[in-house]
Amino acid sequence: MKRSKSVWHNIHHELIDNCRKGDRKAQFEIYRLYYKSMYNISLRMVNNTQEAEDIMQESFLAAFKKIGSYSGEVSFGAWLKRIVINRSLDALKKKKADLLSIDDTEDLPDTGVNDADAIDASLIEVKKIQRCIKLLPDGYRVILSLYLLEGYDHEEIAGILGISASTSRSQYTRAKQKLAELMKKNHQDG
Numbered sequence: 001m002k003r004s005k006s007v008w009h010n011i012h013h014e015l016i017d018n019c020r021k022g023d024r025k026a027q028f029e030i031y032r033l034y035y036k037s038m039y040n041i042s043l044r045m046v047n048n049t050q051e052a053e054d055i056m057q058e059s060f061l062a063a064f065k066k067i068g069s070y071s072g073e074v075s076f077g078a079w080l081k082r083i084v085i086n087r088s089l090d091a092l093k094k095k096k097a098d099l100l101s102i103d104d105t106e107d108l109p110d111t112g113v114n115d116a117d118a119i120d121a122s123l124i125e126v127k128k129i130q131r132c133i134k135l136l137p138d139g140y141r142v143i144l145s146l147y148l149l150e151g152y153d154h155e156e157i158a159g160i161l162g163i164s165a166s167t168s169r170s171q172y173t174r175a176k177q178k179l180a181e182l183m184k185k186n187h188q189d190g
Contacts, residue, residue, distance in 0.1 A: 010076050019067050027064055034060075034077060038084045044145040045088040047134050055091055059084045085150070085160065092138050132182040140175035147172050 010016060012033065018026030038059060043052035063083050070079050133141060146152045146160065147168075154168040161168070 010072065012076060016067065016070065016076055019064060027060075030076075031060055034080055037077070038080060041081060041084050041145075041150065042088045044133075044149055045085070045142055046091055047138070047141060051091060052088075055087045056084065059087045062087070081150070085146070089142070089161065092142060095138065128183065128186055129179075132179055132186055135182055136175060136178055139171060140178055143168060143171040144175040144179065 015026045015029055019030055039052055039056045042055045043049060046052050063080050133144065146157045154165045157168040158165040
């Protein structure tokens with residue numbers, strides 16, 4: 001069933017319209033409203049504070065340049081988030097992030113750790129999980145961030161990264177397994 005395209009009612013509609021007119025005060029206000037969340041999205045992906053800051057700045061500049069193309073079919077925040085994610089992925093590609101395909105991977109050994117038990121946030125401190133996520137290889141961290149933290153499904157991730165949905169699922173499973181290993185090691189190391 002095809003959904004009709006509708007325009008998203010944006011609470012910052014007036015600011016967005018003023019940004020379209022090149023109003024610097026409106027641009028600064030949009031920046032102030034979205035800065036922290038966009039920075040955090042980039043930081044979770046690139047795992048480097050300075051690089052995330054640069055990406056975030058570039059993303060806002062790009063957004064203001066092409067704000068005329070914002071159609072209102074999604075929230076402004078979702079539109080901006082997509083720009084930040086794409087810029088973050090571009091930065092990772094420059095560093096040759098290792099997004100493995102299924103055919104190129106060997107089977108990981110069974111760690112004997114149940115993912116649900118190992119990653120159960122009610123039993124493990126969030127800070128330890130965050131530290132372990134930062135230790136994941138770029139490819140795994142990106143898939144995990146897009147799926148768990150940004151809320152994209154595997155088909156959307158496949159479109160964003162230019163991979164198949166099955167590769168996204170496979171990488172997500174491997175990322176969870178690697179995270180579980182890191183959590184177990186972190187727990188043993190105290």
